[in-house]
Amino acid sequence: MHNMDDIETEEILTCLRITAHHPLHEIKNVFKLINFNKKEKHLAEDALKIGRDTKSCRISLYDQRVSRVQFSIRAFRHFNSSQLFFEIQNLSRRGKLIVNNIALEYLNKVELPKKALVRFAEFQFLVEKEDGESTENFETFFELARAPCQEVLYVPSMSPVPETGLLINACSIPPYCSSQTPVEMEECELK
Amino acid sequence: MHNMDDIETEEILTCLRITAHHPLHEIKNVFKLINFNKKEKHLAEDALKIGRDTKSCRISLYDQRVSRVQFSIRAFRHFNSSQLFFEIQNLSRRGKLIVNNIALEYLNKVELPKKALVRFAEFQFLVEKEDGESTENFETFFELARAPCQEVLYVPSMSPVPETGLLINACSIPPYCSSQTPVEMEECELK
Numbered sequence: 001m002h003n004m005d006d007i008e009t010e011e012i013l014t015c016l017r018i019t020a021h022h023p024l025h026e027i028k029n030v031f032k033l034i035n036f037n038k039k040e041k042h043l044a045e046d047a048l049k050i051g052r053d054t055k056s057c058r059i060s061l062y063d064q065r066v067s068r069v070q071f072s073i074r075a076f077r078h079f080n081s082s083q084l085f086f087e088i089q090n091l092s093r094r095g096k097l098i099v100n101n102i103a104l105e106y107l108n109k110v111e112l113p114k115k116a117l118v119r120f121a122e123f124q125f126l127v128e129k130e131d132g133e134s135t136e137n138f139e140t141f142f143e144l145a146r147a148p149c150q151e152v153l154y155v156p157s158m159s160p161v162p163e164t165g166l167l168i169n170a171c172s173i174p175p176y177c178s179s180q181t182p183v184e185m186e187e188c189e190l191k
Numbered sequence: 192m193h194n195m196d197d198i199e200t201e202e203i204l205t206c207l208r209i210t211a212h213h214p215l216h217e218i219k220n221v222f223k224l225i226n227f228n229k230k231e232k233h234l235a236e237d238a239l240k241i242g243r244d245t246k247s248c249r250i251s252l253y254d255q256r257v258s259r260v261q262f263s264i265r266a267f268r269h270f271n272s273s274q275l276f277f278e279i280q281n282l283s284r285r286g287k288l289i290v291n292n293i294a295l296e297y298l299n300k301v302e303l304p305k306k307a308l309v310r311f312a313e314f315q316f317l318v319e320k321e322d323g324e325s326t327e328n329f330e331t332f333f334e335l336a337r338a339p340c341q342e343v344l345y346v347p348s349m350s351p352v353p354e355t356g357l358l359i360n361a362c363s364i365p366p367y368c369s370s371q372t373p374v375e376m377e378e379c380e381l382k
């Protein structure tokens with residue numbers, strides 16, 4: 001048992017709560033390499049890469065439609081703020097990455113809003129940020145959603161909207177989305 | 192000899208021309224791990240880390256005042272642009288990183304202007320970007336400067352000036368800078 005005098009003061013870590021959905025996850029087992037319902041700690045200075053390559057990616061997806069490295073999430077601090085914020089960058093030369101209703105091409109990036117629906121191939125990741133105290137580490141927590149996440153058609157005013165970014169309209173929403181009308185973002189239906 | 196039919200079309204790579212200075216480089220040999228006057232190619236999707244750790248850093252500095260990983264330079268593309276741009280982020284928990292006259296603390300980041308004077312510990316890196324065509328790769332080219340680089344007191348209007356960033360005024364300029372009056376940035380005096 002640790003002596004309470006010796007251990008370091010515990011800091012609450014900023015958490016990225018990621019609710020993941022794939023329409024064929026039970027057949028293709030695309031999430032076989034994900035540890036669901038378990039907090040995983042990451043160094044704030046390291047980019048969190050997500051893709052098919054198990055060597056270079058902290059989060060690996062078992063699906064041939066996913067690029068070797070599909071995208072990255074990186075922590076940063078705004079000036080005069082001790083909070084962690086995150087930026088998401090598309091690292092796939094082939095596939096688009098949709099963040100809420102903004103389409104990111106290869107090497108495009110945006111700041112992740114507090115709540116963001118990230119789509120690539122047939123995947124949906126609803127990413128929600130819970131603020132913490134530490135600036136040196138953050139954690140991720142994956143949950144599996146059986147039903148698709150609700151679609152975001154309006155970007156909240158706090159979200160970054162690049163002037164020249166391609167906004168995705170209702171016509172381009174994939175057919176498995178549960179609503180074709182503008183709605184507020186809702187929680188995914190958890191398994 | 193290659194058959195010209197078989198080889199891929201050559202693309203001009205965006206080049207970061209880095210003129211490096213350290214007042215004690217001849218005594219301490221701080222640049223012993225740098226390949227001067229030689230173009231080095233990098234993948235655009237990988238962060239270029241600069242620091243003391245030879246394992247995690249592509250560019251290693253042999254100086255105990257430098258952090259294991261001091262800072263990173265990362266390529267990105269603005270929306271609807273095929274050009275590569277770069278962002279610089281301070282990854283040192285101890286030392287500030289000065290980019291022109293903006294002080295970056297741990298995890299702060301700014302977009303690199305076309306020409307930037309980057310300072311950390313006793314190092315000065317004058318970073319100049321030469322645009323290329325490829326979006327998949329870029330290159331670096333290091334030159335050694337015997338004399339310190341000229342100081343930038345005015346940030347050019349194209350440079351990012353964070354509203355809340357700490358601007359460095361003339362009083363905080365280290366004594367080895369060659370001018371105490373506002374000047375335009377000049378080339379370093381090459382060895």
